[in-house]
Amino acid sequence: MTRTRTLALLTLLTLAAPAQALKLIVWDRELQTKLGYGETSGSRMTVQLVKDYTGPVVALFSREDDEKARGLYPTLQSRYDGTLKAGQLTLDVQNTPVTLLKLLGGLKLTLVLQPTSQVFVLPGLRSMTDTSPNHTDQGGR
DSSP: OHHHHHHHHHHHHHHHSOOOOOEEEEEETTSOEEEEEEEEETTEEEEEEETTOEEEEEEEEEOOHHHHHTTOSTTOOSEEEEEEETTEEEEEETTEEEEHHHHHHHTTOEEEEEEESOOEEOTTSOOTTOOOGGGSOOTTO
8 A cells, every 4th residue: 555655646746847848048149159058947947147248149948848738838939039248138029128037037937047157169169269270260361
């Protein structure tokens, strides 16, 4: 009897566990330098954003198939253009600037912001500060 109860409890806890599927990646406009990352846990989205960057960005959201099937975040687009300035992300939502805090609030998510000075660069892509000989402008030579 105890084993059956334990199994039933574990099954219920698994089904009741919040999805951790909504993810956010913030890139520079050329999609070469990763400037931020975030993911949900329950009703909180923890986001790391580079605090020393100012300029245009692209914010990409992704959801798991089960979230899509359950109809979670129906108004959320997969891509937003925006601006990152001193760790503050502002997105263009229907031609209106909206902070990430406000956008997530409309989705009933709480923003937990973790500023970072680290720029996330993928191998093989040019970084914002790359001055190696392979990436310098040769001036038409």
